[in-house]
Amino acid sequence: MTAAADPSKAVLLLSCPDRVGLVARIANFIYERGGNILDLNEHVDVEEHHFFLRVSWSLEHFSIPAADLESAFTPLAREFRANWQIRLSGKRNRMAIFVSKYDHCLREILWRHSLGEFDIDIPLVVSNHADLAPLAEAHGIPFHVIAVTAETKAEAERRQMALCDEHGIDTIVLARYMQVLSPEFTGRWPGRIINIHHSFLPAFVGGNPYRQAYRRGVKLIGATSHYVSDELDEGPIIEQDIIRISHRDTLDDLVRKGRDLERIVLARALRLHCEHRILLNGRKTVVFD
Amino acid sequence: MTAAADPSKAVLLLSCPDRVGLVARIANFIYERGGNILDLNEHVDVEEHHFFLRVSWSLEHFSIPAADLESAFTPLAREFRANWQIRLSGKRNRMAIFVSKYDHCLREILWRHSLGEFDIDIPLVVSNHADLAPLAEAHGIPFHVIAVTAETKAEAERRQMALCDEHGIDTIVLARYMQVLSPEFTGRWPGRIINIHHSFLPAFVGGNPYRQAYRRGVKLIGATSHYVSDELDEGPIIEQDIIRISHRDTLDDLVRKGRDLERIVLARALRLHCEHRILLNGRKTVVFD
Amino acid sequence: MTAAADPSKAVLLLSCPDRVGLVARIANFIYERGGNILDLNEHVDVEEHHFFLRVSWSLEHFSIPAADLESAFTPLAREFRANWQIRLSGKRNRMAIFVSKYDHCLREILWRHSLGEFDIDIPLVVSNHADLAPLAEAHGIPFHVIAVTAETKAEAERRQMALCDEHGIDTIVLARYMQVLSPEFTGRWPGRIINIHHSFLPAFVGGNPYRQAYRRGVKLIGATSHYVSDELDEGPIIEQDIIRISHRDTLDDLVRKGRDLERIVLARALRLHCEHRILLNGRKTVVFD
Amino acid sequence: MTAAADPSKAVLLLSCPDRVGLVARIANFIYERGGNILDLNEHVDVEEHHFFLRVSWSLEHFSIPAADLESAFTPLAREFRANWQIRLSGKRNRMAIFVSKYDHCLREILWRHSLGEFDIDIPLVVSNHADLAPLAEAHGIPFHVIAVTAETKAEAERRQMALCDEHGIDTIVLARYMQVLSPEFTGRWPGRIINIHHSFLPAFVGGNPYRQAYRRGVKLIGATSHYVSDELDEGPIIEQDIIRISHRDTLDDLVRKGRDLERIVLARALRLHCEHRILLNGRKTVVFD
Known part of the structure; x- marks a missing residue:
């Protein structure tokens, strides 16, 4: 469960205004590109209507090179008006x-x-x-x-x-x-x-x-x-x-x-x-x- | 966050052998039918290669009547060889x-x-x-x-x-x-x-x-x-x-x-x-x- | 260990400036009058040079009637310039x-x-x-x-x-x-x-x-x-x-x-x-x- | 409150069958020889009628040399049929x-x-x-x-x-x-x-x-x-x-x-x-x- 356990893993941290479909669309982004979700947590601040997500997935069969991951995710993040970052397990x-x-x-x-x-x-x-x-x-x-x-x-x-x-x-x-x-x-x-x-x-x-x-x-x-x-x-x-x-x-x-x-x-x-x-x-x- | 907070909510509890795409496909099942995921938690027992999920969603704009929910989900559950149950918030x-x-x-x-x-x-x-x-x-x-x-x-x-x-x-x-x-x-x-x-x-x-x-x-x-x-x-x-x-x-x-x-x-x-x-x-x- | 456990018990709570012999002289006051000490705790605040004591004893063979206990203890308390009170187990x-x-x-x-x-x-x-x-x-x-x-x-x-x-x-x-x-x-x-x-x-x-x-x-x-x-x-x-x-x-x-x-x-x-x-x-x- | 705080301190650990006067007589043993009690704790196992005591005192004005302390205490300990030991702060x-x-x-x-x-x-x-x-x-x-x-x-x-x-x-x-x-x-x-x-x-x-x-x-x-x-x-x-x-x-x-x-x-x-x-x-x- 530690980042060190898998040398080719990505972690996405994301927060944005809450709306329908956030979990499904982000899970799909990963799944459609061959990623295997290892761990997913989400939280909604119901007072502030704000959404928070952490998802990690294996890059083993992922169709996008690690170097291109950020640019591939950017359109979705922009649509969601999200604060986000992706951390690769190799990068300490x-x-x-x-x-x-x-x-x-x-x-x-x-x-x-x-x-x-x-x-x-x-x-x-x-x-x-x-x-x-x-x-x-x-x-x-x-x-x-x-x-x-x-x-x-x-x-x-x-x-x-x-x-x-x-x-x-x-x-x-x-x-x-x-x-x-x-x-x-x-x-x-x-x-x-x-x-x-x-x-x-x-x-x-x-x-x-x-x-x-x-x-x-x-x-x-x-x-x-x-x-x-x-x-x-x-x-x-x-x-x-x-x-x-x-x-x-x-x-x-x-x-x-x-x-x-x-x-x-x-x-x-x-x-x-x-x-x-x-x-x-x-x-x-x-x-x- | 309590079941009582929303009178028209469903909770799915599911466990099955681990495989790629479980979170995405279940989240999609909900999303494509107009459900808004309120809370999703998953866990993988890495020794036993077994997957565990709890997801709750609002039935407010859901396209399937609550009474038909179990039969609608059954094919997916069968494919996953899952133990599962769906609880509706109205049913105590x-x-x-x-x-x-x-x-x-x-x-x-x-x-x-x-x-x-x-x-x-x-x-x-x-x-x-x-x-x-x-x-x-x-x-x-x-x-x-x-x-x-x-x-x-x-x-x-x-x-x-x-x-x-x-x-x-x-x-x-x-x-x-x-x-x-x-x-x-x-x-x-x-x-x-x-x-x-x-x-x-x-x-x-x-x-x-x-x-x-x-x-x-x-x-x-x-x-x-x-x-x-x-x-x-x-x-x-x-x-x-x-x-x-x-x-x-x-x-x-x-x-x-x-x-x-x-x-x-x-x-x-x-x-x-x-x-x-x-x-x-x-x-x-x-x-x- | 509860007050209720013994119907004829006294508890002394006392605090006073610290000095040599406090524990011995108070324990003696009880012992010499036939009291059996059940529980004794003391503490010294070393910054403030102040002494704190709680002692409880059985009145079963005590030579002083409960009603006279306070007046019997007063000379010692006065010598120590103590704040003190004696509680009898019968008095709730x-x-x-x-x-x-x-x-x-x-x-x-x-x-x-x-x-x-x-x-x-x-x-x-x-x-x-x-x-x-x-x-x-x-x-x-x-x-x-x-x-x-x-x-x-x-x-x-x-x-x-x-x-x-x-x-x-x-x-x-x-x-x-x-x-x-x-x-x-x-x-x-x-x-x-x-x-x-x-x-x-x-x-x-x-x-x-x-x-x-x-x-x-x-x-x-x-x-x-x-x-x-x-x-x-x-x-x-x-x-x-x-x-x-x-x-x-x-x-x-x-x-x-x-x-x-x-x-x-x-x-x-x-x-x-x-x-x-x-x-x-x-x-x-x-x-x- | 540590043993190290005072270079000339004694600690007595003692257990014996419970009886009247134990605290008073031990406190007196110390007081009459000029010792200042720093800390005293006692406990009675009411099921076993057994008494346990820890007392520490300053040897600064104590009238008995540290070397003779054990032999001075032995008669009392024998009368009480006690298991006991005295530790001097200098002896680590x-x-x-x-x-x-x-x-x-x-x-x-x-x-x-x-x-x-x-x-x-x-x-x-x-x-x-x-x-x-x-x-x-x-x-x-x-x-x-x-x-x-x-x-x-x-x-x-x-x-x-x-x-x-x-x-x-x-x-x-x-x-x-x-x-x-x-x-x-x-x-x-x-x-x-x-x-x-x-x-x-x-x-x-x-x-x-x-x-x-x-x-x-x-x-x-x-x-x-x-x-x-x-x-x-x-x-x-x-x-x-x-x-x-x-x-x-x-x-x-x-x-x-x-x-x-x-x-x-x-x-x-x-x-x-x-x-x-x-x-x-x-x-x-x-x-x-």
Whole structure:
């Protein structure tokens, strides 16, 4: 069921205004050209009258070369006034990981990557600190230190963007990267920058969410992975989870327990993203898991 | 998304050997006759090469009268060598509830039924004890006491079956009914008798699962709702959940905490069944939730 | 382990500045007078240097009559500068339940009460609507309708307080009571008014939390039971829990799923309160479960 | 709250037949000698009339030298006919980790150990395969390969025991060690060998639990950490947890999802053990978390 399982597979993600016949006509487009549908999910937002679809199919006996697939599908997509993309299984996401000093999320991603859990390439890790260089390099991944201060932030972001462009990055993961990105930066990768926030959003936005949670006396703490938008901690949520705490837990215990949540919630979100299982629906996501 | 939301809707549940074109051809069958697909889910068991589908569509502009729908679909189903059924939204499940003395599961079902959570009719409650008669009757549902002893069991089951036939029952819910049904009985409603077992199956099959759990010293207890088959507690599982316990919990605490699990797990399973979201796959279920 | 299990039991709840010897001296106070400690829990807030204790003991061979227990303990409590209370197992909490139109929380409390889960008396149910009168009366509990409008609110609260005083109420449960109480009202029962809020606080304070959650696109919804303080939804949290949702869930689904959370979270909080397992620590709670 | 937080702390774990005055007399033993109780938990198994206690106290102003503590407490313990042990915070558990080829549990333990989550020493890793040597050695921990076949098993265990003795090992962790230990081996470290089993015990004992779970069609999979006893997968359970699965999950998905459970459940159990929070109660555990 993973993209990696079949080297010649296509995945179509599509959303458009709802109308009669969408599933049938798209299924036919595939069937008539010899494609075998492996997996199809659809969803209708009945309030917004909007349609969402994910369909994957085998290209083994498909009559259209992979290179011509997009142009072949364009007329249908245009008729439907659709937002859409087709991903071929051979073409991996190229992912940059941004970190600061905490290692747990980076460590988790790199370990899972080494197990083949994510069908991606990771050409580089970027950080405002040098601390995690040995961890990246132990996995053979170049590590770039770009210091960020209030004064140098604009210039630092220019260098970060240049690095990402140079390496053909299509997804950026903020794996406990402790800097807020500018709208110029986030606008460059809409729906393609994934953050992990260490609270159950929308509770405890901003800095020090564990301290906020500790002071408020909640009985559960959470973690949220979301796409980054212009507004801090307001982007579309991909995945969330929680863990129970009690009065016995100190602030350090919250940090420790939260670490386990953060890395698992982020890993789940990355997997969903890399398998092209997520569509945006305004401020929300449709997740075909 | 509930069956009740649209009075003229059809749901097709179908499983068959996997082959190319199944989704497209079924979607076309609907589309060409003017049906608007509301919801489509499919699954392929890649080990068994078996295909499972649930599709619902609006009959508003459908060109075939509801009464002719089955015969119209039969040729396609035959070609696919499919197990299938079509349910029309107007036609409600008719459900009999079997109970003994515990009230919590019956109470939960009747309350949710009164809220419209299940799109069903409940023509009768059957019990081997009179205790819960007032509860059923407070909801205006006839309550039948059929005592069961080792000697009278065969005769009691004959009377139960006659009652169910008389009332056109298509689904039987064992809501903590403390008797084991004979293969003759269970064979009459294959995949249509739903039980709630008060453990995380396959742990603690048989009697007194809370006592078994207490003695074993587990740290979580569970509940399992499953279809009843010939073998005790071995039928296809629909839904399971657990709750955390500790050494502080007495056997009474397990019973109390388990009660909450049982009623919620059973209610979820009933809802899935009544919305025609479950297909059998041998000893397993495919649940399109 | 329930208060009901032993008819002659005392529970001491105590908090005071931390110092050496607190556990030993309190345990001795009990032991030297012939009391058998059944359960002892303590906690130290290491930031605030504050000590919290719950201890229960059998009065069977205790040398001091129950009536003299408070005066016998007062010198020690004074020396420790403690907040404290002693509850005798014979003396039940007297609880008033405030509701509006939703039945699920009231129904849950009354059912559990009938099972003996709470060791309390419920002398009355108060509502601003008549809808739930039959439910209360079916359990033999007087139901008082006191209408509340912006103009009559002050007068309505005076009547509510008079009713509670008349019936010797020591705990008030807001079981989806859809009115905000004035500081005059809440100040009368500090730490003794329990609310259920249908979100994971501090997310989605105020009105329509399910709608807020639906719009935000969260992947989990929650419920929170807390003591009521002057600030809306800001009182000390007793218990919280969550349930997973997805893009497939409509707002109605959130309401339906949330109902199950609300009644179970509220029931857990009531049980903890009635068993005298909760101590206040500023805006937080210490819960000895 | 961790043992590491205070360099001069004692923890007493004690169980004995229940009687009046146990808490008071033990608290007094500490108080009269100038000890400040930091944390006290007790539990009574009311069926077995057995008492369990964990108490920790500061030795800062304690009048008895740490070296004499055991002999000072012995008279009281003897009077109570207690099983007991006193652990001093300076004296760390010495833990050997046994592995085969799977890295995830070992990796998790070593990473958490590097963060200071466990207050232990890990003098060696033992394996029947060489695969994980680089991982252990990257953390500076000697790695010993001792091959095990049906013929060499007795000899292999002798070498393992000799190694453990030589390094003063008091706890052995089976971090997905794929060999069954003989009763001779397990009898050497009663209550001190910790295993992680990749199912929700007692479901799916023995080999290939994920395959068993996949075939049974359960909707949740689990992991269980327990002390090893003579009977396979029958020892006292320390900690369990589960994760939801569906028909979409292949056997590989179960293995992948289960990995996350295994390492977290094992890590929680180790932490509880290392902080001396676990007492044995026959086949069960009392866990003061």
